[in-house]
Amino acid sequence: MAAGNSTTAAPSLLDLFNQQPQCNKPSQTGCVDLGNTTCFGSDLPYSQTSFELVTDADTLAGVKEKLLLWSGIRAVPLCWDAIQPLLCSVYFPECGENKIQLIDRKVCQATRQPCKIVEVEYGWPDFLRCDNNDVYADQCESPSTKLLKFNASGCEPPLMATTNPASYYDGVDGCGLQCMNPLFNEQQHVDMHVFIAVLAGLTCICTLFAMLSFFVDWKNSNKYPARIIFYINLCFFMACIGWLAQFFSDARNEIVCRRDGTMRLGEPVGTGESPSCIVIFVLVYFFLMAGIIWFDILSYSWFIMYKALNTRKDPLVGKTRKFHLAAWCIPFVLVLACLGVSQVDGDSMSGICFIGYKNHMYRVGFLLVPVGLVLFIAGFFLLRGLAALFSLKNQQSGLLSDSAVSKITWTMARIGIFTLIAFVFVFITFAVHVYELTHQA
Structure with missing residues (x-):
C-alpha cells in the first residue's frame, strides 16, 4: 500500500459547468483567446473569454475602449472597489467548452448602493441591470473571480477620502468636500x-x-x-x-x-x-x-x-x-x-x-x-x-x-x-x- 499525503485537485471549468448548469449558457460565436490581456491592471486567471454578455462591444479592442471610459469611476472610491469585479466579469466572462460563465447576481447587486451616481447621471446599460437573466444567475460565485486583485483608488481634489457617511459628497460615497x-x-x-x-x-x-x-x-x-x-x-x-x-x-x-x-x-x-x-x-x-x-x-x-x-x-x-x-x-x-x-x-x-x-x-x-x-x-x-x-x-x-x-x-x-x-x-x-x-x- 502506497503511503503519502492526499491532495484534492481544483475542479476544472467543465466540472463547474456540470455541477452548476444554471450558471452557464452556450456561446453562439465560440470562445476568444485572451492572450496577455488584463482588466484594470489585474491579470485574468483564465485564458478564454466571450463578448456575448455585453451589447456595446464585440471585439477585444472595443472592450478595452469601453473599460477605459468606465475607469472615470476611479474618482468614486467605494463605487470603484465594487464595480471593478463586475465590469471584468461582464466584459471578460470566463469561457470554455463553448460555454460562458454567467455572473453571480450578488456581484451586480453589490454595486447599486455605492454606485448611485451611475444610475443618477447615466443610468445602467441593460447588461449591467441585475434583473437581466441572460447575464446574471443566483448562487453562481466563480472561483476565478476571487483571484482577481484590483488597485484601490482615491478621491479627486477638491474631494478627500472619508469614512463618515454624513460627509459623503452627493453621489460620491467615500469622498467628502474638503x-x-x-x-x-x-x-x-x-x-x-x-x-x-x-x-x-x-x-x-x-x-x-x-x-x-x-x-x-x-x-x-x-x-x-x-x-x-x-x-x-x-x-x-x-x-x-x-x-x-x-x-x-x-x-x-x-x-x-x-x-x-x-x-x-x-x-x-x-x-x-x-x-x-x-x-x-x-x-x-x-x-x-x-x-x-x-x-x-x-x-x-x-x-x-x-x-x-x-x-x-x-x-x-x-x-x-x-x-x-x-x-x-x-x-x-x-x-x-x-x-x-x-x-x-x-x-x-x-x-x-x-x-x-x-x-x-x-x-x-x-x-x-x-x-x-x-x-x-x-x-x-x-x-x-x-x-x-x-x-x-x-x-x-x-x-x-x-x-x-x-x-x-x-x-x-x-x-x-x-x-x-x-x-x-x-x-x-x-x-x-x-x-x-x-x-x-
Whole structure:
C-alpha cells in the first residue's frame, strides 16, 4: 500500500459547468483567446473569454475602449472597489467548452448602493441591470473571480477620502468636500478673515459703547422707544460675538470643519461632532433676526408716538410685552425650523456656520424673505411717521414756535437719513445674496 499525503485537485471549468448548469449558457460565436490581456491592471486567471454578455462591444479592442471610459469611476472610491469585479466579469466572462460563465447576481447587486451616481447621471446599460437573466444567475460565485486583485483608488481634489457617511459628497460615497473652500486660494481666505475681523470688531465696539451709554443714564434711558435702541445694539453685539469667535485659537477649523477634515454641510447631523457650528449659527442668526425685528418695532413705535403727539396718552402702554414676545419668539421658531431641515453649512471664507451656503433656496426662505418682509414693514411705518410729522408741521405751523418747527424738521431729517442708510445696507445685502444665488455652481 502506497503511503503519502492526499491532495484534492481544483475542479476544472467543465466540472463547474456540470455541477452548476444554471450558471452557464452556450456561446453562439465560440470562445476568444485572451492572450496577455488584463482588466484594470489585474491579470485574468483564465485564458478564454466571450463578448456575448455585453451589447456595446464585440471585439477585444472595443472592450478595452469601453473599460477605459468606465475607469472615470476611479474618482468614486467605494463605487470603484465594487464595480471593478463586475465590469471584468461582464466584459471578460470566463469561457470554455463553448460555454460562458454567467455572473453571480450578488456581484451586480453589490454595486447599486455605492454606485448611485451611475444610475443618477447615466443610468445602467441593460447588461449591467441585475434583473437581466441572460447575464446574471443566483448562487453562481466563480472561483476565478476571487483571484482577481484590483488597485484601490482615491478621491479627486477638491474631494478627500472619508469614512463618515454624513460627509459623503452627493453621489460620491467615500469622498467628502474638503473644508477649505476650493473656489478661493489661501491668500483670499486671509484677506476675507482680516476684513471680517476689522468690520465685526468695529461693530462690536460701537454697539458696546452704545449699550454702556444707556447704563450711564439708565434711569432716563430705560423708557420706550429709547429702550428698543438698546435691544437693537444688544442683538447686533451678540451677533458680532458669533462672527469674532473664529479668531480664538483654532476655533475656525472646529466651527466649519468636521473631524475628518471635510466641510460641515447639512448640520446638525448628530454624529458626535463638535456643537460649535450650531452654537455659532444660533448666535449669528437668532440675534440677527431679533435685531431686525426690534428695528420693525422701533419704526412702529415712532409712528404711533408721532401720531399721538397731540394727546397726553402714552401710546406704548400695554404693548411692551407684545414687543418682547415678537422679538424673541419669532427668531426662536426660525432657528428651530433651520435646525429641523438640517441645512446649516460651514464656510471657510466667512468662518461661521449659516443657513443655506450649499442650498441657496433655504437662504432665500430663511433669510431674504424675513429680511424683505421686515424691510417692507419698517419702511411702511417710517414713511407713515414722516407723513404724520409733515402733516403736524403744516397744519399747526402758525401755532408752533420756531424752535418747535425746527425740532420737527430736524427729526424728519434724522429719520429720513436713518431710513436711507438702512435701506442702502439692506439693498446691498439683498444684491449679494441674489448674486450668489444666480451664480451658484
